[in-house]
Amino acid sequence: MNHLPLIIKREYLTKVKNKSFIVMTILSPILVIVLITVVAYLSQLNNDKQRTICILDETGLVQDVFKSEDNTTYNILENMSLVDAKELVRQTEAYGLLHLQGSDNLDSISAHIKFYSEESPSLTIIANLESKIDKKIENLKLQEKGVDIAMIEASKTNVNINQESFDGEKTSKIDSVVKLFFGSAAGYLLFMFIIIYGNMIMRSVIEEKTSRIIEVIISSVKPMQLMLGKIIGTSLAGITQFIIWLFIGGALLFTVSIVFGIDTSQAQSPNQQMIEGAMQNSNINMQIQDVYNSLHHLPMTNLIIAFLLFFIGGYLLYSSLYAAIGAAVDNETDTQQFLLPVLMPLILAVYIGFFTVIEDPHGTVSTVFSFIPLTSPVVMLMRIPFGVPLWQQVVSLLLLISTFIFTVWFAAKIYRVGILMYGKKPSYKELIKWIKY
Amino acid sequence: MSNILEVQNVSKNFGSFTALNKVSISVPKGSIYGLLGPNGAGKTTLIRIVNQITMPDSGQVFLDGTPLSGVHIKDIGYLPEERGLYKSMKVGEQALYLAQLKGLSHKEAKARLKYWFERLEIGDWWNKKIQELSKGMAQKIQFVVTVLHQPKLLIFDEPFSGFDPINANLIKDEILKLREDGATVIFSTHRMESVEELCDDIALIHKSNKILDGKLVDIKRQYKTNTYEVGILAQNKENLEQELSKKFQTSTASFKTLGDELKLNIKLTDVEKPNDLLGYLCNQGQVSHFVELIPSVNEIFIQTVKNH
Numbered sequence: 001m002n003h004l005p006l007i008i009k010r011e012y013l014t015k016v017k018n019k020s021f022i023v024m025t026i027l028s029p030i031l032v033i034v035l036i037t038v039v040a041y042l043s044q045l046n047n048d049k050q051r052t053i054c055i056l057d058e059t060g061l062v063q064d065v066f067k068s069e070d071n072t073t074y075n076i077l078e079n080m081s082l083v084d085a086k087e088l089v090r091q092t093e094a095y096g097l098l099h100l101q102g103s104d105n106l107d108s109i110s111a112h113i114k115f116y117s118e119e120s121p122s123l124t125i126i127a128n129l130e131s132k133i134d135k136k137i138e139n140l141k142l143q144e145k146g147v148d149i150a151m152i153e154a155s156k157t158n159v160n161i162n163q164e165s166f167d168g169e170k171t172s173k174i175d176s177v178v179k180l181f182f183g184s185a186a187g188y189l190l191f192m193f194i195i196i197y198g199n200m201i202m203r204s205v206i207e208e209k210t211s212r213i214i215e216v217i218i219s220s221v222k223p224m225q226l227m228l229g230k231i232i233g234t235s236l237a238g239i240t241q242f243i244i245w246l247f248i249g250g251a252l253l254f255t256v257s258i259v260f261g262i263d264t265s266q267a268q269s270p271n272q273q274m275i276e277g278a279m280q281n282s283n284i285n286m287q288i289q290d291v292y293n294s295l296h297h298l299p300m301t302n303l304i305i306a307f308l309l310f311f312i313g314g315y316l317l318y319s320s321l322y323a324a325i326g327a328a329v330d331n332e333t334d335t336q337q338f339l340l341p342v343l344m345p346l347i348l349a350v351y352i353g354f355f356t357v358i359e360d361p362h363g364t365v366s367t368v369f370s371f372i373p374l375t376s377p378v379v380m381l382m383r384i385p386f387g388v389p390l391w392q393q394v395v396s397l398l399l400l401i402s403t404f405i406f407t408v409w410f411a412a413k414i415y416r417v418g419i420l421m422y423g424k425k426p427s428y429k430e431l432i433k434w435i436k437y
Numbered sequence: 438m439s440n441i442l443e444v445q446n447v448s449k450n451f452g453s454f455t456a457l458n459k460v461s462i463s464v465p466k467g468s469i470y471g472l473l474g475p476n477g478a479g480k481t482t483l484i485r486i487v488n489q490i491t492m493p494d495s496g497q498v499f500l501d502g503t504p505l506s507g508v509h510i511k512d513i514g515y516l517p518e519e520r521g522l523y524k525s526m527k528v529g530e531q532a533l534y535l536a537q538l539k540g541l542s543h544k545e546a547k548a549r550l551k552y553w554f555e556r557l558e559i560g561d562w563w564n565k566k567i568q569e570l571s572k573g574m575a576q577k578i579q580f581v582v583t584v585l586h587q588p589k590l591l592i593f594d595e596p597f598s599g600f601d602p603i604n605a606n607l608i609k610d611e612i613l614k615l616r617e618d619g620a621t622v623i624f625s626t627h628r629m630e631s632v633e634e635l636c637d638d639i640a641l642i643h644k645s646n647k648i649l650d651g652k653l654v655d656i657k658r659q660y661k662t663n664t665y666e667v668g669i670l671a672q673n674k675e676n677l678e679q680e681l682s683k684k685f686q687t688s689t690a691s692f693k694t695l696g697d698e699l700k701l702n703i704k705l706t707d708v709e710k711p712n713d714l715l716g717y718l719c720n721q722g723q724v725s726h727f728v729e730l731i732p733s734v735n736e737i738f739i740q741t742v743k744n745h
Contacts, residue, residue, distance in 0.1 A: 003538055010534050014526060212521030216582070219488040219515040220538040420490070433452050 003221045004229050011204070011233025016240060025241050029249040037256055051125070052094040056085045058102030059109055065136045072125075086116055096121055098129060106144070110137050176386075180358060182303065183382035187353045190311050190378055194346060197238040197315075198322035201230055202335065205326030205419070214419045223416040228408075231319045299387060306384050306393055313400045314377025317407050318342065324411035327418030328426050349375035353382040361386035371396050373403035410435065439502070441466040441590055441621045442487065447496030449482055456482040458645040459496065464590075464623060464638070469616055471636035471653075472625040473738060478642045480625050481518065484592055487623075488515050501589065511540040514588035518595045518625075520579055522567045529563040532582050539586040546585065553581045557607070572599050580608055584615060591615060592623045597631060609635070629735040639734070643742050653734070660732040660740070663705045666690050668698040668726025669718055677721055685714070698725055 015021055054075045057063035066074035075094065077085050082099060089097040096117030103109050113133065115121060139149050163175070205227075208214045217226060325338040352375065356366045361383050370380040370388070376396045380388070417434040418426070426434075442464040449457040457479045464470045474480050485491045487498060489505060498505040500512060523531055529550070536546035554560045557577055567575055576599050584591065593612070597605045612635070616622055626632060632639065632653075640650035649656065667690070671677045677699055681687055686704040694700070699722075705714060711729065718724050732740075 006534070006537055014523070018525070207523075211524050212517075212519045213523055215485075215490065215517040215519055216515070216521075216535065216579075217538065218490050219513070219517070220510055220535070420485075 002225075004225055004232075007221065007226060007229025008233040008236070011230050012236050015200070015204075015234060015237035021237070021241070025244050026248065029245050029252060033249065033252040033256055036253075052092070053125075053129075054085065054089045054092075054094050054097045055100075056080060056082065056097060057100045059100055061109070061140060062100055062133055062136050065132045089116070090118075095125075100133075106137055106141055179385035182385045183357065183361075184354065186307055186311075186381040186384075187350065187378040190314055190381060191346060191350050193238060193242075193311075194315055194318045195343075197234055198319050200238070201234045201319050202322040202326035203332065204230055204234065205323050205415075206329065206332060206335075209327070209330060209419055218419065223419065224412045227320070227323050227412060227415050231316065231323060235315065235319070299385070302393075303384055307381060309397055310377040310381050310400070313397065313404055317373065317377070317400065317404045318346065320404075320408045320411040324414040324418070327411075327415040328421075328431060329418075345372075345374035346378070349378035353379050357382045357386075362388075367392075371399060373400045376400055439466055440464055441501055442623070443497075443499040444483070444487070445497045445499070447483070447486060447493045447498065449479075449486065449491065449493050455645045457486075457493070460642065460645075460647045461496075462640045462647065462650055464621060466621055467616065467619065468637040469612070469622045469624055469635050471632040471639040471734075472623055472642065473632065473639055473734075474642035475742060479645045480642055481594065483642065484515070484517075484594060484623070484625060487590075487592065488513060511586055512589045514539075514583040514586065514591045516579060516583040516591075516593045516596055518598075520576075522575055522579065524568040525566055527563070528565050528567060528570070528578055531567065532578060532585070535582045536585050539588075541586050549585050550581070553585065557581065573601060573604055576600060577604065577608075580611070584611075584620075588620065590621050590623065592625075594625045595627070596624070597626070597628060629733065629738060632734045636734075641738065641741055643745050646745075648745055649737075649741050656737060657731055660737050662730065662732070663707070663709075664730040665703050665705070665711060665714065666692060666726060666728045666730055667701050667703055667714075667718060667724070668692070668694050669722045669724050670696055670698050671722035674699045680721075684717075685709075692726070694725060696725065700726075702730065 050071055050073065052073045052075055053066075054077050055063055055066050056077045063076050066076065068074050077088070080088070085097055085099070096115055099114045099116065100109060101112035101114075103112065110133070115126065115129070142152070143149060208217065321342050325335055325342070328338060329335055349369065352365065352369045356363055356369075357379065360366065366379060366383060369375045370383050370392070377400065380393065380396050384393070413435045414431055440463045442462075444460060444462045446459045446461055447457055448455070448459050460479070460483060462470075462472075462483075472480050472483070482491065486493050487505070489507075489510070500509045503509075526534075532550050533543065533546050536550065537543060541549070551560075554563065559574070559577060562570065562574065562578070567578075570578075580596070583593075591612075596608060596612070600608060609631070612622055612624075624632070624636060636653055638650070638652055639656065641648050669677070678687070678701070681701060681703065686706075688702045688704075690700045690702040692700060703714060705711065715724070715727055718727070
């Protein structure tokens, strides 16, 4: 008798009707949005702080580069000794004092610059000051050698290399950024999905063990059916949750940005910053056009099919491992030693994805890891937007599927024996013994 | 009489540990069959094999004449010793789910559950969660779920544990009624008094081997020692005791009487008849007590296990 639909239905309904699941589904996006808003608001607040920096330039050569900006006012002090200047800065509660020691030699000037302040100054401020002075002294040196600064300024160029593949497809930097965005999103989504719902499956297996209903159930259904039903049911609940999150999150983000006028994109992840870094230098109008174009250029059919296959394969692979872990132990605290070796390749995959795929999507490391089954779903999903030859995708997928079949077989073995074992926490040695039962 | 369950030479090993060693049992249709044995003897493994939870390494199991297979799941009702229900699921939903797993349709399951819930007067629990119920209440639901699909063969592992005497009696009556309705019951327990009371047949498993099985009456006959418990009112108790000990093999006995009787256990040889003993005793004094000592299941259990 095939009870799979019945089991899936029960698993799905109990998950979805569970109070904490409902609360999490509704509350998480609200929490995330609130967090983003707060962070965005705070970073705005942080930037708004007005600073006054006093400049004591004994050489008189550099001070004209310090023109007051949005948040920083430069106060040029003249005809004052260093001691008096320090006293003045302290009394006026200015942020700090920049002191350039008097000298005719430009090299000597750059060697004797000091910044005095109450607290240690922020890195960005120092970097900002340094770059200003660097540029000025550079120009002074050039002038000393009789070079016309205006000529140098005029000869500066900004090159933007237009990329084109041999097939004649035009690409651009924006293109890579869009690809990167799609790849990272897919990889990261899979990662999150495995962690959240894998754990849920594990807990549900443990629950059946601790409530001791398991023996009643498996006198009616095969353990394999129960395990698959659990995995599928929980995944469907997960997809439901994800979709609800997308809707609530989207709606909230929209409302918040309209009502509070806060630009939520200011709370940037390092990833986003990097993307924007790559976007600089190009002209804004072109950017929008380029994003649109590159979306058009993405191998969408390939992307969607590969996403579905690798996502399902990777997720099932890991969730069957989670189910086996749940079956092997009696309570959640005992899961740690088994979870670590499962999580390691997953975390490795995400790191490899974010570091090497960005660097070179077709480099050796990213290519190799996009074939190793435990890391391939995440890494391959990140690589695919950059165009991976079909044979690589197929081979990687075949490897994934065969590993998946092996893992399910292995997990089912452990599951079958483990669910009826109570009392002690098994060792790895015992787990291997179970396979032979 | 045909057998509903035939277990033939079943062996099962877990690694180097032998859980069952060529065990064969035959359970007659319509009987209540007691599966006895010390802790860890292999009873649960045998029951799990019958339930197809574990597969035997060798040997065969027949249910109603056909080799055990997936189609038999609906013919067996199993109440394991380690039992429980989903804690956060409602009683009704849960019972429906478990009944459907046994092959009942949703509609059929609902109708039958209604009947049972009314019968056991637990109708108002339908929408409660298991965690709100006491252990005994949960056990009742578990019992209902076990018998709901009207299986031919019912297997109860320690069915009375967790029940108060009133509910234990209720469940006992239900088990007897199920047998009347044609079901066969296999019954694994440590409570010898319920075996004594309910079982027609027993099998004793010890250290993975079956060491005894058959009709309970036959086994008792086999284990009887021809000993009679005797109470007699005599003028001179000591004289009589000496005289009796010369003629027969005697030992002191203790049981409750109203008078000051001489109380003895008298063991007869194979040639001596109880009537001869009674006739002899009648001439010595007033006989108030004359009972054949029938070995209890408890004694048989302890004796056989010790001998192995």
